[in-house]
Amino acid sequence: MNPEIAAEPAYTRRMIPRGTRDFLPPEAARKRALETALKETFSRWGYGEVITPTVEFFECLSLGDGPELVEKMYRLFDREGHTLALRPEVTTPIGRIVATRLREEPLPIRLFYVANVFRYEEPQAGRQREFWQAGVELVGALGPDADAEIVALAVRALEAAGLRDFRVDIGQVGYVNGLLEDGNLGPGGRRALRRALLRRDYVALEEALSASGLSPARRRLLAELPRLRGREEVVRKAAELADNPRSRAAADNLMAVYQALAAHGVQDRVYVDLGMVKDFDYYTGMVLEGYTPELGFPVCTGGRYDNLIGRFGYDCPATGFVVGVERLMMALDAQGSGLVPEDGMDRWLVGSTGAGRPQALAEAASLREKGFAVEVDVMGRSVPELLEYARARTVSRVVFWAGPDDRREFAAPGYGEVTKGVGL
Amino acid sequence: MIRRPLTVALPKGRLLARVADLLDRCGIDTSGLSAADRHLVVEGDPVRFLICRAADVPTFVEYGAADVGVAGKDVLWEAGRDVAELLDLGVGRCRMVVAVPAASPVERVSQLGFNSRVATKYPRVARRFFNGQGIQVEVVPLHGNIELAPLVGLAEAVVDLTETGRTLRDNGLRIVATVGESTARLVANPVRYKIRAQEIDELAAALKAVTASPQAGGGECADRIDRSGSA
Numbered sequence: 001m002n003p004e005i006a007a008e009p010a011y012t013r014r015m016i017p018r019g020t021r022d023f024l025p026p027e028a029a030r031k032r033a034l035e036t037a038l039k040e041t042f043s044r045w046g047y048g049e050v051i052t053p054t055v056e057f058f059e060c061l062s063l064g065d066g067p068e069l070v071e072k073m074y075r076l077f078d079r080e081g082h083t084l085a086l087r088p089e090v091t092t093p094i095g096r097i098v099a100t101r102l103r104e105e106p107l108p109i110r111l112f113y114v115a116n117v118f119r120y121e122e123p124q125a126g127r128q129r130e131f132w133q134a135g136v137e138l139v140g141a142l143g144p145d146a147d148a149e150i151v152a153l154a155v156r157a158l159e160a161a162g163l164r165d166f167r168v169d170i171g172q173v174g175y176v177n178g179l180l181e182d183g184n185l186g187p188g189g190r191r192a193l194r195r196a197l198l199r200r201d202y203v204a205l206e207e208a209l210s211a212s213g214l215s216p217a218r219r220r221l222l223a224e225l226p227r228l229r230g231r232e233e234v235v236r237k238a239a240e241l242a243d244n245p246r247s248r249a250a251a252d253n254l255m256a257v258y259q260a261l262a263a264h265g266v267q268d269r270v271y272v273d274l275g276m277v278k279d280f281d282y283y284t285g286m287v288l289e290g291y292t293p294e295l296g297f298p299v300c301t302g303g304r305y306d307n308l309i310g311r312f313g314y315d316c317p318a319t320g321f322v323v324g325v326e327r328l329m330m331a332l333d334a335q336g337s338g339l340v341p342e343d344g345m346d347r348w349l350v351g352s353t354g355a356g357r358p359q360a361l362a363e364a365a366s367l368r369e370k371g372f373a374v375e376v377d378v379m380g381r382s383v384p385e386l387l388e389y390a391r392a393r394t395v396s397r398v399v400f401w402a403g404p405d406d407r408r409e410f411a412a413p414g415y416g417e418v419t420k421g422v423g424l
Numbered sequence: 425m426i427r428r429p430l431t432v433a434l435p436k437g438r439l440l441a442r443v444a445d446l447l448d449r450c451g452i453d454t455s456g457l458s459a460a461d462r463h464l465v466v467e468g469d470p471v472r473f474l475i476c477r478a479a480d481v482p483t484f485v486e487y488g489a490a491d492v493g494v495a496g497k498d499v500l501w502e503a504g505r506d507v508a509e510l511l512d513l514g515v516g517r518c519r520m521v522v523a524v525p526a527a528s529p530v531e532r533v534s535q536l537g538f539n540s541r542v543a544t545k546y547p548r549v550a551r552r553f554f555n556g557q558g559i560q561v562e563v564v565p566l567h568g569n570i571e572l573a574p575l576v577g578l579a580e581a582v583v584d585l586t587e588t589g590r591t592l593r594d595n596g597l598r599i600v601a602t603v604g605e606s607t608a609r610l611v612a613n614p615v616r617y618k619i620r621a622q623e624i625d626e627l628a629a630a631l632k633a634v635t636a637s638p639q640a641g642g643g644e645c646a647d648r649i650d651r652s653g654s655a
Contacts, residue, residue, distance in 0.1 A: 125486050125506070169618055200508035200614055226508075227625060229618065273618060296488020296613045297506075 019121075019129025027329075031132070034161050034329060035114050038134045041160040042112035045153050047136050050111050052093040058083035063311045064092025066281050072119040086118035091308065091320065094137050099312030107140025107316075114325070126297040126327055135302070135322030139309070142317045144253055147286040147304055148260035154290060154300055154321045155266040161328055162337045166292045166299065167269055169229070170257065171276030173283045173303070174250030175238060179222055181246060184213035193222065197277040202226055218243065228274035232258055238274050250285075257286055278303065288321055294334035299327045349395045351377035351386045356401025363399060363407075383408065387415045429469045430623050433485055433493030435478035439608055442515040443494050447471075450630035470623070482507055482611065491616040492624055497606035498585055502546045508617050510628045511610040514635045518587045520549065520604050523597040525574045528581075533557060533601045536581060543573030544583035553583065553603045571595035 016022065023031055039049065055076075062070045065088060074086040087093060090113045102109055114134045121127055136153060138146050151170060158166055176197065180190050189212045196205035205226075209219045221241055228234055235258055239251035254272065261267045278287050278301075287303030302321025309316040348367055352360035364374045375395065377386060383400050387410060390398045398410040409418045434440055434457070444454040456466035457473060466473040474490050481495040482505035493507075496516055500509065522542075524530045533554070536542075540561050544550045547565040554561045564579050573579040574597065585606070586592050589599060610631060612624055 167619070200617075203509050203512045203609060227621075229621060271618070291615045291619055293619055294488075296486060296615050298615065 017129070019123035019127075021128065021130075031325065031329060034332070035132075035134060035325065037160045037162070038157050038323065039112070039114060041153070041157045042134075042136055045110070045136075045149075045156075047110040047112040050094060050097065050113050052087070052090060052097070052113070052115070054116070055084050055086055056093060056096075058085040060096055061085050061087060061092055064095055064308050065089065066279050068279075069119070072121050074118050074120055087115070088119045089117050089322070090115050090133060090135060091137060091305070091322070094139075095309045095318070096312055098137075098139050098316060098318075099309050099314035103314055108146070109139040110136070111139065112136040126295065126324070126330070128326065132325035133322045134325055135320060137318055137320035139318040140316055141319070142306075144256035144260055144286075147253075147257045147319050148264060150302060150319050150321055151257065151261055151270060151286075151288055152264035152266045154288060154302070154323075155264075155269045157323065158290060158300065158328070161323075162332055163292065163299075163328065164335055164337050165294075166290055166331070167271055168266075168288055168290045168300075169271045169273040169276060170254065170286055170288045171273045172250040172254040172286050173278065173280065174253070174285060175242070175247045175274050176222075176225060176277060177280070178242065178244045178247030178250060179218060179225075181244065182214055182218065184215070186213075189213070194277075194280055197225070197275070198280070200226070226275035229272060231272060234272045234274065254286065282308070286319070290323075292331040292335070295327060295331050297327065299324055299331050346372050346397065347393075347395045348372050348374045348397045348399065349377065349386060349390050349393075350374060350399045350401075351381055351383075352401035353403060355403045356406065359404055359407070360399070360401040363401070383410075390415065429467075429472040430492065430620065430627070431472050431474060431490045433474045433476055433481045433490035435481050435494060435496070435499075436475050437478055439478065439494070439496065439516045440475070443513065443608065446513060446515065446631055446634055449634040450627070452630075471627075479503065485611050485613050488613045488616060490613070491620055492610060492612045492627065494608050495611055496608050497604070498546065498549070500609060500611065501549045501552075501604065501606075504548060506614065507611040508614050509609050509611050510617075510624070511632055511635070513608040513610060513631060516606070516608040518585045518606050519589075519602055520546065520583065520585050520606060521589075521592070521599045522553075522581055522583055522601040522603060523586075523592050523599050524581045526596045526598045528598070530581070530600060533559060533581075536561060540581060541573075541579040542581045542583055543570050543579035545570060545585075546583055549603060550583040571597060 058073065058075055061073065069088050073088050076084050078084055094111055098109060112135065114132065116130055116132050118130050120129060123129055138150055151168060154168055180193060189208065192208040193205065193212065196208050206223055209223055228238055235251060235255045239248060239255065242248040242251050258270070258272060261270055276287055276289065282305055283303045284306040285304030288301065289298040290300035291298055300321055300323040304319040306317040309318055350360050350364045361376065364376050367374045381389065386398050386400060396412040398415065400408045402408065410416065411418050434443055440457065444457045447454050452471055453468055456468060464475050466475070474484060476484055478496060479499050479502070481493040482500055482503035484490040485493040485507045486505040494513065498520055522533055530536055534557065536559060538560060541564050542550055542561045543564045543566050545566060545568065547563045550563050564573065566573060570582045570584045571591065573582060575595065582597065583603060592599065610628055617624055
């Protein structure tokens with residue numbers, strides 16, 4: 001080995017940073033096909049694509065993202081001393097755009113994106129440091145119809161990606177917030193309860209409940225919250241159990257969303273989970289998560305966030321969701337489904353002698369026009385060598401021009417000679 | 425969705441027999457767990473068991489390799505994994521403590537000298553505890569026989585688990601602080617807890633019923649780690 005290379009940490013020369021990845025041709029093609037299916041679905045629902053910068057001002061991004069995400073941002077400085085950050089998600093940049101350049105647009109505004117995002121965290125259990133997100137934002141619409149559209153679109157997008165076995169759970173953060181707005185609860189008690197709910201630490205939840213000054217009925221309801229899940233009957237039950245206006249309004253809203261999903265034709269995919277607790281500072285209404293039985297983490301997540309765009313000086317409600325592209329790829333792998341990438345199409349290999357070169361190149365051009373993928377030999381290979389290469393690369397057809405008038409054609413799987421070729 | 429047996433990750437070691445006993449009393453067949461014919465995977469229906477190292481249970485559950493598992497709260501603190509914590513099983517009760525050699529002048533953790541070395545199997549918990557107290561220490565991670573470290577001058581203190589305090593005493597160590605009290609917990613993968621809600625809820629309810637009965641020997645649940653910490 002070159003002593004200089006041996007001395008250098010082999011790590012940084014030949015490796016990529018932890019939590020990042022390369023996509024090689026078959027996988028990159030699968031990823032593109034998946035993204036294309038998602039984009040087409042979003043477009044057909046009237047959403048327009050936005051492409052935002054990879055790097056933005058830290059001040060801007062931290063306006064939208066809670067402390068947990070802020071801590072995970074990759075930060076850097078520009079030469080004027082501004083702090084920059086790599087985007088950890090795309091909803092905040094879209095909030096910025098809506099509050100500035102799209103402020104005069106008629107509402108609602110429907111936008112989608114497919115983008116890589118960056119989070120400095122331990123790469124494990126479906127988390128990477130650079131990963132891809134495909135998401136939509138429906139901006140400017142209050143009310144259950146907008147939320148129902150988001151849920152229905154999430155279902156349709158996952159279907160379009162080829163996912164077979166999945167479900168989407170919806171909840172309403174107003175329900176639990178209503179229960180926690182209680183005069184008998186100090187700020188410390190509220191924090192303990194939120195924390196336990198957010199971490200799904202139901203042992204700590206029970207403890208915090210018994211330490212709280214809440215009424216026995218409300219304690220029981222909060223303790224039961226993680227198990228308030230099912231279909232329509234659960235929303236009805238939640239509405240009955242709601243002992244305050246805010247929780248009641250949340251249950252009514254969830255009922256309206258759920259019923260609207262029937263008309264969208266996606267109700268059988270959707271479950272209700274009143275215990276679904278997500279970032280308390282971010283979400284303001286309905287929330288959603290999509291699951292498959294194979295993965296231990298969600299493939300998509302989202303909900304209503306009516307306060308975000310207001311932080312940019314334009315009070316405007318919004319709702320949306322985002323799909324984790326790599327997670328969706330994992331789920332598709334596990335289900336043995338997914339889209340066949342386009343270059344799984346018939347592939348050709350064209351070789352020649354020097355004398356047959358013009359004919360070989362002419363045929364390659366004409367095959368490409370017909371829509372085939374054509375490799376032209378640049379290694380000066382003989383027929384046996386070409387066939388060996390074709391076998392290794394799973395190229396289905398091989399053509400060899402031995403001279404201007406001498407064309408031979410071979411076909412997979414046996415690569416026997418074809419007398420009546422397809423190519424000409 | 426395809427039906428598979430519920431996969432339960434159990435910690436090998438002392439806790440296993442006690443947990444098997446609880447499961448037994450829930451009417452779950454645990455004969456495959458007896459020491460005589462112990463395998464890493466014990467197939468069964470409606471429940472199959474994975475036998476793993478105690479510290480690995482949260483990992484198996486977070487990734488979804490197991491739907492649910494049993495892990496000590498101490499392990500959960502240290503692992504910091506994203507799992508749902510469903511039930512305090514009341515068994516495997518122990519304390520995580522800071523201990524110093526009996527002859528040490530230290531009476532309280534605040535008296536530990538600047539950058540004192542603290543040997544432990546729980547480096548994350550130890551760091552969090554001392555950070556929360558505003559005390560700077562050098563955490564020395566070890567894999568076992570923590571009591572040895574202060575005896576040979578590797579560390580001035582230890583953070584370790586103790587049931588009765590006896591092992592610590594026998595090794596000439598004296599407890600100066602309690603980091604937290606731990607018991608075994610039933611944990612679940614958050615997604616599986618939704619997709620297989622009914623089965624998991626039933627298991628949790630059955631276990632709750634048997635742990636609530638006096639035979640389990642569990643008193644009130646103890647789940648306090650110092651204010652600075654939690655997994």
